[in-house]
Amino acid sequence: MGAIEDIRSVTVCRYITPLREGGSLPALAEADDDFKYVLKFRGAGHGVKALIAEFLGGEIARAIGMRVPELVFANLHEAFGRTEGDEEIQDLLQGSKGLNLAMHFLSGAINFDPAVTTVDDNSASKIVWLDAFITNVDRTYRNTNMLMWNRELWLIDHGASFFFHHSWNNLEKHAKSPFSFIKEHVLLPQATRLEDADKEIKQLLNREKLREIVTGLPDDWLQWQESNLSPQEIREAYIQFLLIRLDNSNIFIKEAQNARKALI
Template sequence: MDLRTVTVCRYIAPLREGGSLPALAEADDDFKYVLKFRGAGHGVKALIAEFLGGEIARALGFKVPELVFAHLDEAFGRTEGDEEIQDLLQGSKGLNLALHFLSGAINFDPGVTQVDSRLASEIVWLDAFITNVDRTYRNTNMLMWNRELWLIDHGAAFYFHHSWTNLEKHAKNPFPLIKDHVLLPQAKDLWETDRKFRSLLTTEKLQAIVSALPGEWLEWQETEETPKQIKEAYLNFLLQRLENSNLFIKEAENARQALI
């Protein structure tokens, strides 16, 4: 798989909703993007999670804004007046990640929009699979655009990579935090979803997604592993998690039963 690469040419405004100070920006293709910075709090690992989570969601048929690699020139941001933003821009030179900006989209409100059990089950399955802790009532990370539900912001997924130890143990984690998922009460079709999604996420599909991670995001100071070895670790995590999906499905089912 190949993502487009754009060059950021105009910083428009910070999006203060995100703790990592994402920004609305314009690129050299004349489109606007929500730009995620490698110089933000969790660095490239948040970009890796955003990329893997978004592209796995797309492979499963969800609506996800187009992801692009976004290049920041070394000189970009030197005239920015806000010192915090200038530091962020200067610390993010090179390859970042951006999502196509959905103009006019509104935040998903579970009190206003009802999601059917099939779609709710599919989103819960995805988030349990990628260990996404950030799809809660407090922060749904979903948008309504053209009357359709879109998934955004997967940077908090794959949290195991912040410690990078006991990867096999993390792969078999039943993910008890699924109890806080905003759509869990409606997720009545998890086992049916499991059968469907396990057939869609082939080894070849997951390998293609992981292989597309940029090498410059995988040069970590905290490990002697090469970028190739790190990619292999992510792929193995995903394959083991898929093979043991019954663990997180049972956890989600038990948590749902406790709610209803």
């Protein structure tokens, strides 16, 4: 769980199989370090914005003490995938040449099942706080996006977070939103200590840490055809979104508390 500057880069050398349960068609792949990874493609779905959300969400989760598989920058050479027989996959690979994102594959991990595993109130509160903070719509009963590995809970798949960046307007309004989708969160019933989680997290997630995380975004992901903003201007916008949201955490905490009361 090193600092942002310790994030490694690998080159993908073997495409193993698609993981079709994900809407963005991630894949199991092997890199030149001989490890296997779940590879997220810049050519899929929402493109680099999904990779940005995955990176920021995963590293913020790690910063507050959550278990997240190691994230690495994953390079795809231009010739990679030309011999792939499936045309859909070949198009995806060809459209993803360059810098992608991958997470270490947790071999033998199983999907978290709330009917089988109980999460303690403190951990549940921190995860609910996290997902409200990063506006992650995708940690529900339908799709928990959590794994059990070595009897420990691991968080995965944050690519549906930060949905404000798909419209890229009214940043302050989005940053101060209550995030009503939190009512669908799979761990909301156990999140009884949200105010305690807020105090604990703010000791770890200060302004300097958030700036460090966002600064780790590669320029290659911040060249947006629909925008005239420079990579640094885009980084600053993410930083401002996060800082405003952190300063106004009482808004989304109250929303989550009210949603939880409605469940009881």
